[in-house]
Amino acid sequence: MxxxxxxxxxxxxxxxxxxxxxxxxxxxxxxxxxxxxTRERVKSTxxxxxxxxxxxxRSLRRQQSDMIGLxxxxxxxTPHAGRIILGAxxxxxxxxLTLVLINTSRDQLDTQRDSDALLRQxxxxxxxxxxxxxxxxxxxxxxxxPTVLIDxxxxxxxxxxxxxxxxxxxxxxxxxxxxHGHRRIGFVTNVDDVPATRGRLAGYRRALGEAGIQFDxxxxxxxxxETPGGYKAAVEVLxxxxxxxxxxxxxxxxxxxxxHAASELxxxxxxxxxIVGFDNQELIAEGLYPALTTVALPHYxxxxxxxxxxxxxxxxxxxxxxxxxxxxxxRIYETAVLPCPIVRRNSVSxxxxxxxxxxx
Amino acid sequence: MxxxxxxxxxxxxxxxxxxxxxxxxxxxxxxxxxxxxTRERVKSTxxxxxxxxxxxxRSLRRQQSDMIGLxxxxxxxTPHAGRIILGAxxxxxxxxLTLVLINTSRDQLDTQRDSDALLRQxxxxxxxxxxxxxxxxxxxxxxxxPTVLIDxxxxxxxxxxxxxxxxxxxxxxxxxxxxHGHRRIGFVTNVDDVPATRGRLAGYRRALGEAGIQFDxxxxxxxxxETPGGYKAAVEVLxxxxxxxxxxxxxxxxxxxxxHAASELxxxxxxxxxIVGFDNQELIAEGLYPALTTVALPHYxxxxxxxxxxxxxxxxxxxxxxxxxxxxxxRIYETAVLPCPIVRRNSVSxxxxxxxxxxx
DNA sequence: TTGTACGCGTTATCAT
DNA sequence: ATGATAACGCGTACAA
Numbered sequence: 001m002x003x004x005x006x007x008x009x010x011x012x013x014x015x016x017x018x019x020x021x022x023x024x025x026x027x028x029x030x031x032x033x034x035x036x037x038t039r040e041r042v043k044s045t046x047x048x049x050x051x052x053x054x055x056x057x058r059s060l061r062r063q064q065s066d067m068i069g070l071x072x073x074x075x076x077x078t079p080h081a082g083r084i085i086l087g088a089x090x091x092x093x094x095x096x097l098t099l100v101l102i103n104t105s106r107d108q109l110d111t112q113r114d115s116d117a118l119l120r121q122x123x124x125x126x127x128x129x130x131x132x133x134x135x136x137x138x139x140x141x142x143x144x145x146p147t148v149l150i151d152x153x154x155x156x157x158x159x160x161x162x163x164x165x166x167x168x169x170x171x172x173x174x175x176x177x178x179x180h181g182h183r184r185i186g187f188v189t190n191v192d193d194v195p196a197t198r199g200r201l202a203g204y205r206r207a208l209g210e211a212g213i214q215f216d217x218x219x220x221x222x223x224x225x226e227t228p229g230g231y232k233a234a235v236e237v238l239x240x241x242x243x244x245x246x247x248x249x250x251x252x253x254x255x256x257x258x259x260h261a262a263s264e265l266x267x268x269x270x271x272x273x274x275i276v277g278f279d280n281q282e283l284i285a286e287g288l289y290p291a292l293t294t295v296a297l298p299h300y301x302x303x304x305x306x307x308x309x310x311x312x313x314x315x316x317x318x319x320x321x322x323x324x325x326x327x328x329x330x331r332i333y334e335t336a337v338l339p340c341p342i343v344r345r346n347s348v349s350x351x352x353x354x355x356x357x358x359x360x
Numbered sequence: 361m362x363x364x365x366x367x368x369x370x371x372x373x374x375x376x377x378x379x380x381x382x383x384x385x386x387x388x389x390x391x392x393x394x395x396x397x398t399r400e401r402v403k404s405t406x407x408x409x410x411x412x413x414x415x416x417x418r419s420l421r422r423q424q425s426d427m428i429g430l431x432x433x434x435x436x437x438t439p440h441a442g443r444i445i446l447g448a449x450x451x452x453x454x455x456x457l458t459l460v461l462i463n464t465s466r467d468q469l470d471t472q473r474d475s476d477a478l479l480r481q482x483x484x485x486x487x488x489x490x491x492x493x494x495x496x497x498x499x500x501x502x503x504x505x506p507t508v509l510i511d512x513x514x515x516x517x518x519x520x521x522x523x524x525x526x527x528x529x530x531x532x533x534x535x536x537x538x539x540h541g542h543r544r545i546g547f548v549t550n551v552d553d554v555p556a557t558r559g560r561l562a563g564y565r566r567a568l569g570e571a572g573i574q575f576d577x578x579x580x581x582x583x584x585x586e587t588p589g590g591y592k593a594a595v596e597v598l599x600x601x602x603x604x605x606x607x608x609x610x611x612x613x614x615x616x617x618x619x620h621a622a623s624e625l626x627x628x629x630x631x632x633x634x635i636v637g638f639d640n641q642e643l644i645a646e647g648l649y650p651a652l653t654t655v656a657l658p659h660y661x662x663x664x665x666x667x668x669x670x671x672x673x674x675x676x677x678x679x680x681x682x683x684x685x686x687x688x689x690x691r692i693y694e695t696a697v698l699p700c701p702i703v704r705r706n707s708v709s710x711x712x713x714x715x716x717x718x719x720x
Numbered sequence: 721t722t723g724t725a726c727g728c729g730t731t732a733t734c735a736t
Numbered sequence: 737a738t739g740a741t742a743a744c745g746c747g748t749a750c751a752a
Contacts, residue, residue: 005481007745023747032748034721055482057745060728065416067460074446079439079643086434089463098482100427101459103449121365122458123413211736213634227647256647263623283643284437287587287616367729378739392734394737417729420744610733 001087006049015045022046026053055076066330067312068092071102071142073131079281080299084129084150095154095311098183102126108246120145125310127303128152133163133196148306152334153195160309161335162302162329169295169340170203173248176293176342181350182246182274185213188233188258189250190225197250200278204248219244223254230257238265238273245273245351250282252277252294255347259288270349291345298338305336366409375405375552382406386413400706424705428452428670429483431462431502432490438640442482444489444510446667447663454673480505487663488512493523493548493556506673508666513555513695519670521663521695526556529655529700530563533636536702538571541710542606542634545573545715547616548593549610559611560638564608579604591615598633603631605711612637612644612654614622619648630709640703651705658698665696 010020024032025042034042059065070088072081085099092099100123119126125146130136134152138159149161163307175187187204190197201220208215221236223229230249237244238261249255255277259269267273269290277285277294285292372379377398384392386400394402419425430448432441443618445459452459461481478487485506490496494512498519509521535658537545547564561580570577581596583589590609597604598621615637620630627633629650637645637654645652 005745006492008747019746020723020748021721027446029748032721037722052481053747054745056416056425056730057728058747059416060420060744061727061746062416079442079444086463089461089723093463098463101430101445101461102450102451103446121412128417155660179752189741227649231649232748253643253647260649281640281643283613284647286683287644288621289591289617365729368731369729379730380739380741381737382734384738387731389732397737413731414729417744418731420728420746421730421732423744549741 001050005054008024008049008051008053011042011046011049011051014049014309015042017042031343040327045319063123065122066096067100067123068307069102069126070099070129071104071118071119071126072129073104073238080279081129081131081285082299083299085298087305088127088150088307089308091304095305095307095308097124097143097311106109113288122351125314127305127306127310129306132194133166134194138295146310148310148313149335150302154333157332157334160333162296162305162309163195163335163337164302165201165337167203167206167337167338169278169342170200171207172203172340172342173278173295174204174207175211176245176276176348177248177274178207178213180246180274180348182244183211183213184242184244185219185246185248186237186244187220187250188230188237188254189220189222189246190229191222192225202249225254226248227253227257227260230254232257235259235260235265238262238267246273247273247276248346249277251279252281252292253279254293255292256284256288259292270347271352273319274348274351275340276348285335285343285345288347290347293345293347295340297340301338305338308334365414366411368411371406371409373401374409375402377402394490399606406588412616417590424484425458425482427458427483428667429462429479429486430459431479431486432488432489433464438491439643440657441489441491441630442638442665443659447665448487448667449512449663451664451667455667457484457671485674487666487670489666491664493526494554506670508673509695510662510666514693515571517692517694520666520673520693522669523555523695523697524657524662524698525697527558527563529568529638529657530560530608530701531567532563532700532702533638534564534567534634535571535654536636536704536708537606537608537634538567538573540606540634540708542604543571543573544602545579545606545608546597546604546606547580547608547610548590548597548614549580549582550589550614551582556570560610576691585610585614587613587617587620590614591621592617594618594621595625598622598627603633606636606708607633609635610636611639612641612652613639615652615654616644616648619696630707631712634708634711636702636708637699645703645705648707650677653705653707654703655700656703657700662696666696669696685699 008019008022012022021034022042025034025039089099096338127148127150129150130152132335135155136152137155147159149159153161153163172184189201192230205215219237222235223233230253234257247258255275259274262269262273277292280294280296285294368379368382372382382402385394385399429665449459462522486511487508490512495515497510498513506521510518511523513521513523536546549561565575581593583593585633590613594617607618609618615635618635621630622633629635637652640654640656645654
């Protein structure tokens, strides 16, 4: 830790004032005013000495640490996690808060009564990020500390939460195909019953519906959400005479499988088949040939939003402070839904005009 | 922060002893002994009350925060970063340390004199992780705080550092091809002059040399280290009659490009062409068909190693404490080199027997 | 307008 | 074997 830290006392002595004055000035305390002259002198000497308040002493005194815990099941196990962390980190830094990492496995969380204590004592609040979008019950250990959920909605709305707009993203993806003239659009989806699956299917159907295209159950086929699953599903939906000209894939990995299937079937992308993915995994989306048009998950934005919501939770607005205590704890939070923008690359084009011969 | 925290005083009162005794017992202080009876009583009441020392107060008193700063240029901008973080985090947790995130852009680091103060005051040390393996000069702001470098070596060895064994990994990759009987092995490498490029080339040459295979400059071609570069390079090295039967690629992205090239040239993997990548980007390696045999970067292990080295730096071994002050700061650290294990999947097989007709 | 003194929860020193 | 108390560095009520 500090080797030869410069303390508030040093600043006070150097500026020829008391520590109180220094503290007041540096913390912009309203009540006590100092002459502009001293104010200036204190500030400059503080800067000259490179003074920064000892956060630990300050925390002890203020009874708040200015630290936010980022609680995550297997931190950064997914490539997405990085963006969440970054969003939260930058938002935290902007507010003078520090992000500390707490790693947990889910089952640990419930039994972790001591972790509870650990948490409560050093962080002002926690961001709880799940690995993928889902609905959860708030772990018992988090009931006592201000918490915001990232990428999952709380069952009962007792805490704020933020999730991606799966349906909107899927809608945009399918709309992109429709805008290019596709009418026969397949959906390679996954088999797990999670919000993303339901939301993306809903978006697919809504886009079709709004375009006046009949939903055809034969065109949606579900498999495991990995690349091999995408391959299998794509083969199934593409290997027939009335195959779709456009394909919406549950995620980029499945789209990668679909590329493989298309290649095997002699279908060129995007000439013979247009594809849109989901997730915007750049490694894949930019690596595929042609580069994959896909939908981005707003990870950075979710991290940012969550941290912002958490600060509001911690420092309740000074507006209507009166009814505060009564409303606290009873409040129901709606989960925020952040947009998933489409990222256009080269896997979508117009279908060949009707009647043009297939040259395969 | 803490709503109604249970403090050491509560435990003392409840157990009918003084706070001193509680502190002694809970901290396993050698000098002062208590009766086994009280010892037991104190411990049990502490547990019953759910007591945990207030880390902030403890930090203030002990003059050490037990916090480690993870300083990173654009945290988790690469998928690898997550593994580093996880390795460091778990190692930290094991030692009762907390990891705090500090995000920086590289140029910021030098001018950041206030960040310097910030760092010094709350973290006991910092882990400085660069985005990719390279050699650096330690930023000025880190000179004053115990630091360990991850994924980069310090120019002058003033601080411990850990990097991947690029050469060994490349050697293993090429050896894998040789073991399968390949004699004509191409190398699709990248154009940047970084340690990884040099090391992987050296490993390639050494493996060839030890197998008695003549190095052929025509078989190594450099391009941008992305997928399109891999495609271009692979086409160049494969589109000729004396093409290699095995291909070592600088990284998995380039390997992905090579897959595409092979497909275009009508080369089946691994029947007509065996490929080994580097990085073990699972998204790619497991998504390609056939799954890519590649070499893993030891990110988790580097994070772990770095944290371990840092703790030794902070709490110097109690052995030979005498000569401590004199040696400190003057010491030269060798940079640790961690092995890159090969991960076998399905992209390598034996080349077709000599003379077997090419069925293309 | 400025300074003195106390308290935040621990740990550590020194008595008893 | 146990307990009283100073000190860590800062913020602030209260006195001047």
